[in-house]
Amino acid sequence: MKAVQVTGYGDADKLKVVDIPIPEPKENEVLVKVKACAINNTEIWMREGAYGTGAKSGWRPEGVQFPRIPGSDITGEIVKVGSQVDESMSGKDVVLFPFTSSGEEGSEHISEDMSFIGSEYDGGYAEYVVWPAELCYDMPLASYLESAAFSVSGLTAWHMVKQIQVQPGETIMVTGANGGVGSLNVQIASKVFGANVIAIVGDLNDEKIMKELGATYVLSYKSENLAEEILEANEGPVDSVLDVVGDALFPTSIQVLKKGGKFCISGSAGGQKTNLDFRTVYLKHITMYGSVLGTRSEFKDMLQAIAEGKIKPVIDKSFPLDKAKEAQVYFKKKGKLGKILLLSEE
Template sequence: MKAVQVTGYGDISKLSLVEIPIPEPKENEVLIKVKACAINNTEIWMREGAYGTDSKSGWRPEGVLFPRTPGSDITGKVVKAGKLVEESIVGKDVVLFPFISSGEEGSEHIAEDMSFIGSEYDGGYAEYVVWPAELCFDMPLSSYAESAVFSVSGLTAWHMVKQIQAQPGETVIVTGANGGVGSLNVQIASKVFGAKVIAIIGDLESKEKIKELGATHVVSYKSDTFVEDILELNGGPVDSVLDVVGNALFSTALQVLKNGGKFCISGSAGGQKTNLDFRTLYLKHITMYGSVLGTKEEFKDMLKAISEGRIEPVIDKAFPLEKAKEAQTYFKNKGKLGKILLLPEK
């Protein structure tokens, strides 16, 4: 089969298109013909070594073992079952829960042995992938491409909104609202949990589309009166911030949060380190959350909301598998709206 492998830490030259054997499912696994795989920051940061030191960067302390096939937002059709798996699963269209861990229900995502598909296991930048049968769920939509945009971004966004306990009548700021996690944060906070959303983006070209996703207001961080704009639109400080940007908007987020406000971060595309005056936290009684992924129960709840039409897929562009380098380069462009896809059969 064709696959794209990361051969080591570095730039996109570390992505290599190869021909390798189709994997065999173990007794509790299934073989899936990949139909679509969405791109996430996580596989780019894995390649770039952003999760640790250059020699040991990954979800596990030992770092990534190369070569590794990335890709964690995967949909496809089950074509073979391991000997302990019910044969009835063969032929099903599935979406993959993106990690394995021994954590108890409700804490799977924080277990020490949490291992991620596309980082600790070979992922979806390939024509086939193997994965435990119990972590394969029915697709929420009939389209492989549309169903592939939720697994990592959607689960992360759902867990973020759950952590801040968003409520009807509250105001939530969503940074990076045009991105994969951000566009889902907008939808989940507003359409599922009933909060008022102020979406933060750079250029306002996608303003109307983001309003369609559920944002009450859309604000550009390039405004000379950025903080004042937010406070005026909301009539005062906001209840919570859902952040995927990091350093670039961190000080603004703390400024516009109310006393007793909540700040939840799941990414740092705008800078991984920041200066923090602790007095801001304790004098304003701010609660901070670090967040990535979520639980299987949250995954199921998310899939249900998608199937009910409460959350919609937002896709910017699709690339064939062979153009993974171009796709990852495009992914890092500012101004895109929604997810970038790799389609092995395109």
């Protein structure tokens, strides 16, 4: 089969197109013919060593073993089943839950042995992938392309919204609202949980589509008076902040939060370290959450909301599998709106 491997830490030149044997499913696994695989920050950070090169660049302490096939947002057709898997699964169109874990129900994502497809296992930048049968779910939409737009970013966004226990009528500020997680934060908070959303983007040309996704207000982080604009739009402080940016908007987020407000972060594309005056946190009674991925139950709830049309895919562009390097370079460009996907050839 054709696959794209990361051969080591470095730039996009570390992605190599190779021909390797099709993997064989173990007794409790299935072989999936990959139809689409969305690109995430996580596989780029893994390649670049952003999680810490050497023994710490991956989701597990031992780090990534190269070469590794990246890719975690995977849809496809089951074409072969292991000896312990019901034959009725063969031919099913599925979306893959993106990690394995021995954690108890509800805490799978924080288990010490959580292992991620595309990091600890070979992933979806390939024509075929093997995965545990129990972690393959029916696609929520008829399209492979559209169904692949949700797995990691959607699960992350759903878990963030659940973490802060969004209530109908609350105002939620969403940073990076044009990105994969951010655009889903907007949709989930507004369309599923009934919140008012202030979407923070770079380009106000995105205002129309952000409002279609459910935002009540759309503001630009480039404004010199962003905090004042947020407070004016909401006629006061916001209830919670869902953040994927980190340092660049952290002071603003803390400033506009109400007393007793909640701050939830799942990314730091705008800076991984910040200056924090602890007095602000305790005097305003702010609750802070770190968040990444989520539970299998949340994944199923998300798929149901997608199937019901409450959450819609936002897709920017697709590339053929052998153009993975170009796709990752394009992904890193600022200002894109929606997911970038790789398509496996028929």
